[in-house]
Amino acid sequence: MALYVKKSYEELPDLLQKEGVSGARAMVVADTNTLPLYGDEAVRALSKSFAQVSTYAFPAGEEQKRLSTVEGLYQALISGGFDRHDVIFALGGGVVGDMAGFTAATYMRGITYVQLPTTLLAQVDSSIGGKTGVDFEGYKNMIGAFHLPAFVYTVPKTLETLSKREFASGMGEVIKTALLGDESFFEWLLDHIYEIDEREPKVLAEMVRRASSIKARIVAEDPREEGLRKLLNLGHTLGHAIEKYKAFSLPHGYCVALGCIAAAKISHGRELLSTEELFEIRDVFVAFDLPILVDGIDKDAVVALTKADKKMQAGQIRFVLLKKIGKAVVSTNVTDAELMDGLSFICAEDALKER
Numbered sequence: 001m002a003l004y005v006k007k008s009y010e011e012l013p014d015l016l017q018k019e020g021v022s023g024a025r026a027m028v029v030a031d032t033n034t035l036p037l038y039g040d041e042a043v044r045a046l047s048k049s050f051a052q053v054s055t056y057a058f059p060a061g062e063e064q065k066r067l068s069t070v071e072g073l074y075q076a077l078i079s080g081g082f083d084r085h086d087v088i089f090a091l092g093g094g095v096v097g098d099m100a101g102f103t104a105a106t107y108m109r110g111i112t113y114v115q116l117p118t119t120l121l122a123q124v125d126s127s128i129g130g131k132t133g134v135d136f137e138g139y140k141n142m143i144g145a146f147h148l149p150a151f152v153y154t155v156p157k158t159l160e161t162l163s164k165r166e167f168a169s170g171m172g173e174v175i176k177t178a179l180l181g182d183e184s185f186f187e188w189l190l191d192h193i194y195e196i197d198e199r200e201p202k203v204l205a206e207m208v209r210r211a212s213s214i215k216a217r218i219v220a221e222d223p224r225e226e227g228l229r230k231l232l233n234l235g236h237t238l239g240h241a242i243e244k245y246k247a248f249s250l251p252h253g254y255c256v257a258l259g260c261i262a263a264a265k266i267s268h269g270r271e272l273l274s275t276e277e278l279f280e281i282r283d284v285f286v287a288f289d290l291p292i293l294v295d296g297i298d299k300d301a302v303v304a305l306t307k308a309d310k311k312m313q314a315g316q317i318r319f320v321l322l323k324k325i326g327k328a329v330v331s332t333n334v335t336d337a338e339l340m341d342g343l344s345f346i347c348a349e350d351a352l353k354e355r
């Protein structure tokens with residue numbers, strides 16, 4: 001699956017041709033934030049390749065990631081006369097991408113779609129790898145399908161309008177990716193803290209290119225998450241549990257940051273990481289406006305939530321540890337005491353007691 005990082009949507013027609021994607025109709029799926037921001041530019045470009053270009057926007061937010069929104073989208077496709085040869089374009093963050101992808105996976109038993117990700121999280125993570133789906137009855141991503149996009153076309157310029165909070169959340173995934181897959185990328189991030197914070201276009205383009213290609217490489221080797229792809233869950237086991245414990249009030253990337261720091265502490269406890277590496281990892285999150293401590297958590301409750309997570313297999317937690325910066329490994333024998341040690345390191349009340 002090809003990834004393109006471009007300055008604008010202008011090159012879409014050429015790349016559609018190159019990738020062999022054609023049809024009479026295109027549907028641009030977006031949310032109520034992304035359609036007004038980038039809809040016109042995308043539609044203008046797509047009008048050169050398709051006779052009919054329609055748009056469909058649903059209200060922004062995770063609450064909309066549900067089957068009823070997908071039903072609305074099916075209705076729009078049917079009334080627009082879309083058939084199996086037509087194409088969906090997902091213009092937005094992970095919520096738009098997951099839902100447009102799921103619609104494409106299921107409409108008429110599957111049609112082609114292209115990802116046009118507009119959040120940092122979507123550009124480096126959710127648009128790549130073909131996991132699509134919706135939340136169901138309080139469970140995240142409970143209903144879904146694997147359905148690869150024809151390609152991913154990213155315009156990092158769209159990050160200019162992203163809020164500070166959403167940008168920092170995406171940085172959580174960027175740092176996670178560097179930690180598990182590429183030490184030189186980790187060093188590069190440290191060397192570009194200022195430029196990234198200033199959102200310098202060339203630096204953001206390079207960052208998105210590097211982070212997305214690490215994920216793409218891993219997914220290509222293990223598309224169905226049977227082995228290697230599990231490494232992408234670094235920081236997610238405890239991170240998800242904290243996210244759930246905090247009733248989704250903290251952005252996903254903040255929880256991933258906390259989860260990565262806790263995983264680094266457990267790795268340090270096993271003498272996989274030196275003390276210097278542990279603190280280097282913790283401090284990089286500070287540099288990118290991410291939390292390194294969380295308050296008001298009951299550690300026992302978080303451990304219990306960790307065990308209820310989907311990433312458990314036959315009663316064992318599959319926990320991603322760091323062998324070194326840039327190299328991750330899956331462990332199935334992380335103990336409750338180790339989980340408590342990792343949590344204690346990111347627990348604000350415990351940090352106060354240490355002083």
Ligand SMILES: NC(=O)c1ccc[n+]([C@@H]2O[C@H](COP(=O)([O-])OP(=O)(O)OC[C@H]3O[C@@H](n4cnc5c(N)ncnc54)[C@H](O)[C@@H]3O)[C@@H](O)[C@H]2O)c1
Pocket residue numbers: 031032033034037060061062065092093094095096098118119120121122125126127128129130131132140141158159160161162163166169
């Ligand atoms: N499929 C996967 O592999 C995968 C991986 C990770 C996360 N996810 C999913 O991704 C979702 C989270 O994605 P997200 O963080 O992108 O959230 P999101 O899609 O809700 O976007 C966050 C907010 O930013 C707004 N926005 C998007 N682009 C913008 C831009 N360029 N400028 C200004 N505002 C913009 C959106 O309207 C929204 O309000 C979750 O549902 C999660 O489950 C999926």
